[in-house]
Amino acid sequence: MTFQGSLRFALRMALGAGAVVLVAVVALIDRSQRLDLLHPELVTGWVLLAAVVFLALLNVRKKLSMVPVGRASDWVAAHVVLGVVVIVIYAFHARAIWPSGYELALALLFYAVILSGLIGYLLQRMAPASLANLGYEVIWERIPAELADMRERIEASILECARETGSEVLPRLYREELAWYFRRPRFVLASLVGTGASSSWVHHRLDSVSIYLRGKEIEHATFLRECARRKVHIDRAYAIQGLLKCWLLVHVPATYGFLVLVLWHLILVHVYLV
């Protein structure tokens, strides 16, 4: 391992150790204050708030890529570790799974953040390999352009087929069925689960008309099959990449919503309860 690699390994280990120490300290304070009939929620609450603010800083780090404020991967590692710690501190602080009143909304947002974070973490671990195994890499933003380009070539091929053979089979098939398929990513859920629905749908239709094809038409149908194979990959890439982006649409807004309610919670606690 290189020196830099060793340093980063040591940093990750220190992160883990720091998390354990933090949880132990919070647990000790919580226990001792409870025994003294004090309000440990105040301490755990402030620690929780500090941790959540630090977690939210990851988004700020992403905007500061031009300054050397540590590698994003180290920030993510800290984010994951602290995210787990936050669950434990929350348990000490809330002491209830379903609180009542506005605190239920606070708890629900917290669960949404945690759950979406966990799902996001798992997705980020598993999805990249599925994408890599497709063997066809496409940039998410380029998918509409890729499909438009594919449609253009298919339509040119269909027109050429009609001109060359005078047959209506492939033009009709395209107009009646395939145009819908190639217009945009289809079978998103099925592609995500990997049922093969996209592939069987298009190949079933091509197989159905294959008995009406002769000579040059078969060449054009072969080209269509090739495009269909690519379209299946695009559908799957769209589904997986979409999912990789979608979880953040829950995680980030839920975090900000949670922080707003936390602010409200702070005001209420310090004005009425303390």
Added chain:
Amino acid sequence: MSSIPRPQRWDRPFDENMSDDDVARLLAFPAFADIDAARFPDQIPLEGIVHNDSRLLHFAPGEVVVREGDYGNSAFLVLEGTVSVVLAPGLPASMLGRSSSRKRGFASAFSQLWRNRNDVPEVRVYERRSQAAASSQAAGVTMVDIAAVKQGNSTVQLGSGRIFGEIAALARGPRTATVIADSNSVLLEIRWQGLRELRRFDAGWRERIDRTYRANALKVHLGEDPLFAGLPPEALEKVAAATLFETYGSLDWNVQFKRKSGSESRDVPPIVAEGDYPDGLLMIRGGFARVTRHIGNGERSLTYLSAGSSFGLDELYRMWRGEPGISLRASIAPLGYVDVLRVPYFILVEHVFPNLTQPPQDNLHEAYERPLTDDSLMEWAIDERFINGTRTMMIDLDRCVRCDDCVRACASTHGGNPRFVRHGKQHDHWMVTNACMHCIDPVCMIGCPTGAIHRDQATGMVVINDESCIGCQTCANSCPYDNIRMVEIRNPLGDIIADSATGRPILKASKCDFCYEQPGGPACVRACPHDALSRNSFAELAKLAELR
């Protein structure tokens, strides 16, 4: 179907204005008058070389002819006047009109947060730049005070009939010195294609070029090799005198490579073949060579050689030890082009082997014993010529979540426009993206008319001086990997800046500069949240094995 005549070598001469009278005058010049024109083939006549591969240049006193560190593609023959070669340590970069490589401070880097216009990329404050350019022209970016230069530096004066710049041109290396015109001078610039033919067909030119190389560079080169490092000067002299220069492949490999859609052909005649009798040590001086061994019905790449590597030492040593039936165990073939020094066996017997305390390491056997599929990444990197890169951007697709944080980080450190595309060729789970690889052999520099694309002297990165880039696209067309893009520039209002004469947009070459001015190194690497993106050199084979 329409048809056009097959493109020919001299369809576009180096100088469109070179007249027949100019050519006649040049052929009467001693450097050409002594050449036996009959030795040149009919399709490449001497007159044709002078007419099409050279151009006449006029320099005023103090004007910089070539700059140290620039990569050259031509040599110069002094016709009239004199020029001065500035010897080491040479002139400071600030005098040579290059961008400085000073790193930004933290505050300056941070200020990019609000200075970058993400809605309008590639903004240039052109009025201010024009004034700056005008004032720098007056101050003399390419003009130096020749008297001051001579006072502060050692110089060598070259007069009429002297040639310079031929080594950098033929080896595609950097210029080793800055040359400045002393007086009003007329120089003939001969592009490397023509120079190569002159060297090939005329013994006088060949001898002149080889003699210069022997006098200046060969002994230094040999002395840097551990095999010859300890030799006394007189022995080194003998080694240098007996060493042969050989060049294989094509210097314009990038053109052929691009034509074949970026894949290295394996049908290249070998320099030496497996089973051949070893007659000398082959030392790679420049370029690359593939080491292969026959397997089944193909050739398996065991490794590749680059500048500083050598081939055949183990076999020669075993032959010297008296082992019978020694032959080469592998072939080597040029990858694009390769410059080779061949040190004859008898020289090694006389000066090297008796001093060796240990037999040379046999790495080939170990390479051959590796499982066949272990080499697939290397085979691919060789075929795609990614071995040329020193900072190749590789993305581990098994880790990459396609979040584009790397692209955004690049954009936010480069005026709102990313300098790479997160797309590229794939092998297994590795993607080599379309980002500048900062090549060992940066063919993009060849032909840049202003020297805007150059190696940063402090970091060695290949960078573009935006102010001197004229948007000619030569570098973008030369890059075999399509890693240079031409971008339209805009004023702060977001309007495209156009050429006042033609109304066409002004273009600038844009590519990854490895964040050489940013504190903390390349932003793309730092921004990757999953450590999926790394910048690697395929030359580090150990690292390659780790990656695999």
